[in-house]
Amino acid sequence: MPGEFELIQRFFHQPTSHTELGAGDDAALIRPRPGMQLAISTDMLVEGRHFFAGADPFLLGWKAAAVNISDMAAMGAEPRWITLAIALPAADEAWIDLLARGFRDCCEAYVVDWVGGDTTRGPLNLCPTIFGELPAGEAIRRDGARHGDDIWISGWPGMAALGLAHLRDGLELVSGWQESCVERLHRPMPRVALGIKLRGLASAMLDVSDGMLGDLSHILERSGVGAVLEETSLPIAPLLAACRRTEHAMSALLSGGDDYELLFTVPREQRGQIEALARKLELPLHRIGRILDKPGLWLQRGNGVAESVEALGFDHFGAS
Structure with missing residues (x-):
């Protein structure tokens, strides 16, 4: 030995x-x-x-x-x-x-x-x-989000969570999507090029490892702001295609982790630059909501009604 x-x-x-x-x-x-x-x-x-x-x-x-x-x-x-x-x-x-x-x-x-x-x-x-x-001085921290900023997320978050649910809980996934979700779980691809390009554009940023809502709450807390997410803007289509169950898809998207996509805020006037960056990097970037000046986190449904949501994410010392 x-x-x-x-x-x-x-x-x-x-x-x-x-x-x-x-x-x-x-x-x-x-x-x-x-x-x-x-x-x-x-x-x-x-x-x-x-x-x-x-x-x-x-x-x-x-x-x-x-x-x-x-x-x-x-x-x-x-x-x-x-x-x-x-x-x-x-x-x-x-x-x-x-x-x-x-x-x-x-x-x-x-x-x-x-x-x-x-x-x-x-x-x-x-x-x-x-x-x-x-x-020096160009780090994108969690405490820079401001009222009116757009909220963006990269890629297709939630796929790794579906892969985990398939392996751990036996969640049935559609053939073809099963391999993609498990691959996302086991072999994440860090968004280094995107992170570097967002210097000087993003006001706050983190990577989604513990769930979109839970990780977004860290930005809100550090920045002293709130947020509203728009249900109709959430990138849920691939998740629905993978599991064909709205409740599983939404849970994976909002509370699942392990995707290591970047969640970031950008002043509204920079919206065109982010759209151009998505095309240049050939990477989907989704505008999913906006920052508010009052604390709290809401989900605006398709009918226009905003519901308060709890920012649940993975907690190493929470209940198993």
Whole structure:
């Protein structure tokens, strides 16, 4: 059975492209580019909490990197360096090799240097830490939403939640859509290019990991504002096509997580620029509501009646 340092050398020691000193010493050495500031985030994945026991190791490695890269996208930062601390129940070389390949492939896809980490024996737990760069003062934070701003979301949120419901609860999905939803759950694609392009346009932003309503509530709380979402503008069509049940589709869209799409606010006068950006990136961007000057969260139904809604999202310490 290989020891800790042999495992690190064989599976977790990767070449780098923009790092002064990578893995292999007591610390990596990195140098931000002139005029840039660092953005740093950690997002842990725990077996039984964030992924099923027996999960595909390649996809698990990909997702561990992707959810952290998404945190950089949510700030408008360019992801540059990442570490991985991992607890392993056993030194299964074939399993570790696939995990490392998935993690490495995601890093390579987003040009992120894997510069170190740590391994230990214990319950399966992956804890990356990511470092990104962005021009000083240009970070897109959660506290900038203002009255009258449009609310936008990227892509097709809710598909990952349907994939999870299919695997965990046996929710029946239409053939063809089933594979797409499960793929979205296991292999998220962080919206890095969009996040960078939104510098100077978005007033507030985050990535949707715990559900649209729950994550939007973080922006509202930090910005001291409220919001109304328009039912007729919500991107629900693919979800209805996938499950053919309105209640499941709406729940996945509003309260499901794991899509890692970007939810952001933009001043109304910038609406044309966001529409042009959607065309340039060939990425659907949906205007789903607007920011209000009074606290609260409402859903405006198709008949024009606005109903107060509860911002429910995933809570690690809430009821199971």
